Amino acid sequence: MIPFNKPYITGLELAYIEDAVASGKLSGNGKYTRLAQSFFEEKYQIKKTLLTTSCTDALEMAAILIGIEHGDEVIIPSYTFVSTANAFVLRGAKIVFADSRTDHPGMDESTLKALITDKTKAIVPVHYAGVACDMDMIMELAEAHNLFVIEDAAQAIDSFYTSKSGKRYPLGSIGHLATFSFHETKNISSGEGGLLAINDEQFVSRAEIIWEKGTNRASFFRGEINKYGWVDIGSSFLPSEITAAFLWAQLEHVAEIQHKRVQIWNQYDSNFKGKLDSSGIKTPTIPSYAENNGHMYYLVARDEVQRDYILKRIKESGILAVFHYLSLHKSEFFHECHDGRELPFADLFSQRLIRLPFYMELTLAQVDHISQTLLDIVSEYEH
Amino acid sequence: MIPFNKPYITGLELAYIEDAVASGKLSGNGKYTRLAQSFFEEKYQIKKTLLTTSCTDALEMAAILIGIEHGDEVIIPSYTFVSTANAFVLRGAKIVFADSRTDHPGMDESTLKALITDKTKAIVPVHYAGVACDMDMIMELAEAHNLFVIEDAAQAIDSFYTSKSGKRYPLGSIGHLATFSFHETKNISSGEGGLLAINDEQFVSRAEIIWEKGTNRASFFRGEINKYGWVDIGSSFLPSEITAAFLWAQLEHVAEIQHKRVQIWNQYDSNFKGKLDSSGIKTPTIPSYAENNGHMYYLVARDEVQRDYILKRIKESGILAVFHYLSLHKSEFFHECHDGRELPFADLFSQRLIRLPFYMELTLAQVDHISQTLLDIVSEYEH
Incomplete structure (x- = not known):
């Protein structure tokens, strides 16, 4: 039987996990987490990235960061994975579904304008099969209506968009926020896993807090404060160093x-x-x-x-x-x-x-x- | 320097990860997830367990399962980790903090009754340092006031409570729901990780759905339905088989x-x-x-x-x-x-x-x- 999918191992995954074990640091936000994050930031021109336990979790962080409240509307394609919607539903959003293009499963950008109301808060384009949505159109619409754009780049690692100005952008570097998946079916995988990409500076410091269970632990470790405490809502969005070490072996290849x-x-x-x-x-x-x-x-x-x-x-x-x-x-x-x-x-x-x-x-x-x-x-x- | 904590490796963690890789299944809910879940169910007499990416996530599942709505009150100790509170705050709960005992950091059971109002929905006892709260008192109070009890057993693996009837219960098997942590500082660890324990049958089938991003995928894999789809809110609460394989090597020891x-x-x-x-x-x-x-x-x-x-x-x-x-x-x-x-x-x-x-x-x-x-x-x- 030829399976639909089979995880690929580059060869160094276990050695890196062994190294993480030897370092005495297996919880999140260690050396391999930083290596993976820096890789994304440098290679794909993203201001700040944070590894997450899944793309779903990265989308949930995005929903928290843009301040979704009960009744806010979010426009997403109907042809997508449930998490694209659920992440916003969990925060009380009303989902407004967009149709797919005629020539591609991605959302039909030409239909978006008519879906915007004074309650619309965000558009979530999904780069289906790693193929870019028309980001010029979407970003212009978002700017005109003061909306956030969150790229669901679950399938879109190492894919690019060329704007009408001729500039070539990595997917995930264009929207205010973007999310990637490292689920086993993805090009780069850690079994389950994800990443939040932050391109809008205003979200960086709060994202670190939400990522660390709503605490200012990141500031604490940078020596900016003496004790860390509860300062915001948040969850345990960060994966272990076991997961990050596995991921790093993949990213190197x-x-x-x-x-x-x-x-x-x-x-x-x-x-x-x-x-x-x-x-x-x-x-x-x-x-x-x-x-x-x-x-x-x-x-x-x-x-x-x-x-x-x-x-x-x-x-x-x-x-x-x-x-x-x-x-x-x-x-x-x-x-x-x-x-x-x-x-x-x-x-x-x-x-x-x-x-x-x-x-x-x-x-x-x-x-x-x-x-x-x-x-x-x-x-x-x-x- | 003698560190405060150092992860322990039983020796088979990498071999089991290698086995998971060879099996072609690295995303969640595979062989090692089932081994770890069955271990908890059998050894600690829990009706149904689900591995999660953290104890925080298990608490969030609990908050969803008991149907927390805006304004519902949840009683938790003030002396606990932020996630005990944040998991319920994320669903709109009002947190009512209980004091610690005079002789122990755990919540003072004698103060709980006075904190109950007609909006109280749940009590979340935290078994601090793995030491049981007085579960007879808490369960009686919950029954009298129709409340849910969620044991935060993050630190309490393999710990027990002897009720006044003389019966010895594993912690995590008493409340309607309970949560465990496998963070690196815990007795049994997978770097980051957790588990939701379900003792009240009414939560089992919905828990599986919420765990799998709000889809009925578990029913699909059991052959009960032809296609799986979006049926509820949910998140990607399940960890990879990489994490579960590591955990299983620990649980065996x-x-x-x-x-x-x-x-x-x-x-x-x-x-x-x-x-x-x-x-x-x-x-x-x-x-x-x-x-x-x-x-x-x-x-x-x-x-x-x-x-x-x-x-x-x-x-x-x-x-x-x-x-x-x-x-x-x-x-x-x-x-x-x-x-x-x-x-x-x-x-x-x-x-x-x-x-x-x-x-x-x-x-x-x-x-x-x-x-x-x-x-x-x-x-x-x-x-």
Whole structure:
């Protein structure tokens, strides 16, 4: 069986954990946490970063930092992971769901303006499959309406956006805040894990406090105060040095990992390009301002029946391909709170998307085998 | 320098992490998570347990599960870690602080009844230093007033309470819910980590959902439903299998760890018993219904000046002893919300408590050295 995902080990993970153990510091905010944070700050031009136990937790920090209160509205895509919404719901926000683009599962930027009210507090663009949203459009809208932008960059490590001025920005460095995931399915992983990126200076000192359970422990360790105490709300958002050491071993190999993953992506894409047109199946679109970080290769079936047939048959052939999100505006939890707008493209991607196996150990020969198996299944279905 | 704490490694932590890596499953809720959870359920007679990324997160789950709403009151000791309070503040609760006992930093059970109002929703006893609160008194009060009891058993693994009926209960198995910590300073550690214990059946199925980001993924994996989706609020409370594998290696050695820690505790206690009376310094008291799980050895100085002198001088002698909590009702965050009641014993322990070095690798000869050094400092101070 070819699995959908398989964690990749660079080789130094256990040695770094051993080193953390030997250092006598296994709780959070030690050497490996700082190495990982500095790496992000330097390589991806982020003012300040804080490791978290998950991307969900990073989103919850963002919701606290922007001061979400009961009734504040937050605009997020319906086609996303539940945590994008739940992090704000936990703070009392009303979620306003945006539809997906016609050409891509990411949120349709052209629909956002109409969703803004005087209660809107933030927009949370999700860079689906690591492909940038149109950040010029979103940041301009946010500025015009005094909104915060929180990039959900869970899937978007080492991906970039080129603004209309021609400047190339790492994803996660553009919004006021941004969040990354190191869940096992991500390019860089620590099993579970995440990171909060802070680009707006005003959030830096409070973020440190919220991260450390609402205490001014960070100031204490810098020698700025004598005792640390309870100064704010907060949680235990920081991961252990065991997690950070594992993560650091992965980050050191980001170039090699990204090279291989983009290679896998390109191989899939060239195997399918031009060969699926008659079946109505579409290969991914990447807007000109975005780049491909090799996070995920997906196809969009003609309809749900065709999609389910392909998923079932490819599994019978020993290959695990999977669908992805279900529109959140139609979820059991939210459907009664939704304002009734149809979000047809969120539904379309819920019903039609197929994700193919994607992990470091996948060989190009396996990619060819998966591609051919899928092409054969499609051909069998169409005839 | 003898540190205050040093993480202990049983020897199999890295091998188990390696095994988790080889299994291809590093995100949460895998084999090691189940091993750790079953261990707690069986050894400590808990209906259902869920590993969390911290004790803080387990407390946050508890606050969600009991349905804390804005304005609900929760009674907790002032002398505790901020997370005991913050977990409930995050859900909108009003914290009502209880004083410590005269003979112990734990909450004074006799003061609780007067703190209950028609808005009180829960009592959160903290088993300070692993020493049980009077759970008969607390559970009876809770039953009479229809309150939930959440044991903050952060420090209380493998500790017990003997009820007046003579039955011996593991701490964490008595309240409707309970929380444990595996922070690096705890008897059993995974650097950062925690566990939610559920003793009241009504919370089990919702707890699984909240744990998995508000989705019914657990039901999905048990084959009860075809697709999982957004059904509730929730967060990413579960730790990775990296963390769980590390923890499992520790839990397998709990008997050996507890044996050694109790030995250290007894050695400190016999070194100090009867030798500090003239200085006004007190050794710990353990009520007859409680037991000692070797979590912490502390002394209570006569006053803050004496305490600070001892801490300073013992550090100069190469030994790191430390104070502990500061009364939360006087914190920068809360003091203006406090109802003005004096909580003199919470303040007393804030000002006078001294924690001595305590970790597995500490030899009994080092315990003797630390004890003698402290006795010499006290004698020097008194003369």
